[in-house]
Amino acid sequence: MTVMQSDIAITGGGPAGLAAALSLAENGLTVCVLEQAPESAWSSPSFDGREIALTHHSRALLEKNGAWSLLPEECISLLNEARIETGRNNEPLIFRADEDTHEPLGWLVSNYAIRKSLWTLANAHPAITLLPDSSVTTIRRNPDAAVVHFQNGDTPKKLSARLVIGADGRFSPTRRRAGIGAVIHDFHRTMMVCRMEHSEPHHNVALQWFDHGQTIAMLPVQGQASSLVLTLPTEKIRHLMNASVSDFDAEIMQRTGGRFGDMHLISSRHAYPMKTVFAHRFAAPRLALIGDAAVGMHPITAHGFNLGLRAQEILSEEIGKAFVRGEDIGSSLALRRFETRLRKITVPMFATTNSIATLYTRDDGPFRILRRAGLRLAGSVPPFKRAVTQMLTEQERNNGLHTAFGGLLPV
Numbered sequence: 226m227t228v229m230q231s232d233i234a235i236t237g238g239g240p241a242g243l244a245a246a247l248s249l250a251e252n253g254l255t256v257c258v259l260e261q262a263p264e265s266a267w268s269s270p271s272f273d274g275r276e277i278a279l280t281h282h283s284r285a286l287l288e289k290n291g292a293w294s295l296l297p298e299e300c301i302s303l304l305n306e307a308r309i310e311t312g313r314n315n316e317p318l319i320f321r322a323d324e325d326t327h328e329p330l331g332w333l334v335s336n337y338a339i340r341k342s343l344w345t346l347a348n349a350h351p352a353i354t355l356l357p358d359s360s361v362t363t364i365r366r367n368p369d370a371a372v373v374h375f376q377n378g379d380t381p382k383k384l385s386a387r388l389v390i391g392a393d394g395r396f397s398p399t400r401r402r403a404g405i406g407a408v409i410h411d412f413h414r415t416m417m418v419c420r421m422e423h424s425e426p427h428h429n430v431a432l433q434w435f436d437h438g439q440t441i442a443m444l445p446v447q448g449q450a451s452s453l454v455l456t457l458p459t460e461k462i463r464h465l466m467n468a469s470v471s472d473f474d475a476e477i478m479q480r481t482g483g484r485f486g487d488m489h490l491i492s493s494r495h496a497y498p499m500k501t502v503f504a505h506r507f508a509a510p511r512l513a514l515i516g517d518a519a520v521g522m523h524p525i526t527a528h529g530f531n532l533g534l535r536a537q538e539i540l541s542e543e544i545g546k547a548f549v550r551g552e553d554i555g556s557s558l559a560l561r562r563f564e565t566r567l568r569k570i571t572v573p574m575f576a577t578t579n580s581i582a583t584l585y586t587r588d589d590g591p592f593r594i595l596r597r598a599g600l601r602l603a604g605s606v607p608p609f610k611r612a613v614t615q616m617l618t619e620q621e622r623n624n625g626l627h628t629a630f631g632g633l634l635p636v
């Protein structure tokens with residue numbers, strides 16, 4: 226069997242893996258991306274319900290690698306205001322776009338469009354080889370190289386690389402194969418996402434409503450429509466996924482209290498079980514983890530892909546520096562620097578997000594009181610609100626929080 230060669234092997238061709246391939250290839254490295262999906266699904270991903278809230282920093286990264294300009298205009302929506310409510314008849318906590326600079330809080334972009342634009346760029350890059358239909362079977366990490374054994378369709382193949390990057394999602398087989406454990410938290414809830422047309426305008430306001438027994442987000446998309454994100458116990462979501470369209474419309478209108486007027490389902494429905502993952506380590510000899518394989522966040526704070534982009538940025542900076550200095554790019558020194566920097570950003574984010582998710586998805590009395598008090602306090606402390614809004618709109622900051630939506634942006 227001939228052995229393919231490249232500087233880097235990436236397992237998983239999702240948005241984090243593809244973005245990493247582009248950044249590393251720009252550093253002069255050759256990259257192979259192994260993706261289990263067939264080429265047709267990989268090159269033209271279908272709608273998956275997710276509208277990804279992107280920070281200014283993430284937009285800048287997507288502009289730098291060229292993906293932003295490939296996004297169809299109809300897949301991008303401005304986010305001018307985020308409104309957070311708890312229970313009924315409460316004063317909402319409101320974050321607005323900067324009235325002086327007219328900068329929006331962020332952008333909502335359809336996940337399938339992000340995936341497609343990144344794939345298109347990676348496919349056209351001379352230093353990147355895309356290997357669809359490729360399922361990894363073994364990874365052997367030796368002192369001087371890593372060898373990835375995989376099935377390409379029915380054909381067994383081998384790829385030798387100086388570094389393997391695991392970007393194969395939150396239940397990452399690469400992470401498992403490397404013997405790296407993870408903290409996994411099951412919220413026993415499922416999040417359903419779909420697009421709803423409605424008769425009342427959304428004014429580019431994202432609403433996050435922590436109601437009794439349900440969490441609803443309505444994210445503005447183009448036209449008179451929003452992306453509905455409904456979190457409920459799994460059994461109730463199963464019922465809604467199978468409901469007829471007319472029953473579904475009626476139930477969603479009732480659940481949203483009629484505040485969006487007439488509502489009508491205009492897309493497929495998608496369900497995502499809420500399990501979060503934090504890998505014990507992000508690096509091991511000749512191996513790095515990025516994206517959901519490293520940190521699979523609860524979507525409630527809209528950090529997941531923003532952190533995935535940040536992880537690949539840090540990794541390519543550290544690998545790029547090692548490469549320019551003529552060092553081994555799979556060396557433990559470069560990987561240690563990557564791990565330290567990423568951990569500094571992700572540890573507080575993950576802990577805060579899980580606390581918010583717990584506080585806002587539990588309905589026991591103390592949790593209800595705490596979240597009402599929390600919103601009232603946040604709303605009455607202008608410096609807090611300003612800090613969060615600045616965090617949303619800033620392009621660059623020197624601390625790790627700059628990629629975040631401050632734990633308050635709804636999905």
Ligand SMILES: Cc1cc2nc3c(=O)[nH]c(=O)nc-3n(C[C@H](O)[C@H](O)[C@H](O)COP(=O)(O)OP(=O)(O)OC[C@H]3O[C@@H](n4cnc5c(N)ncnc54)[C@H](O)[C@@H]3O)c2cc1C
Pocket residue numbers: 236237238239240241242259260261262275276277278279336359360361392393394395398416418497515516517518522524527528529530531532533636
């Ligand atoms: C409902 C919802 C809303 C969200 N909203 C936001 C948001 O507003 N903002 C935000 O920043 N994030 C958001 N996220 C999170 C974001 O979608 C993820 O963080 C992001 O998609 C992770 O990208 P990834 O490339 O790491 O993983 P994935 O997208 O999971 O991609 C992993 C890839 O690896 C492939 N793969 C898996 N196993 C193998 C194997 N053995 N061999 C080869 N290939 C393999 C898979 O086919 C897949 O293509 C949301 C998530 C959900 C569920």
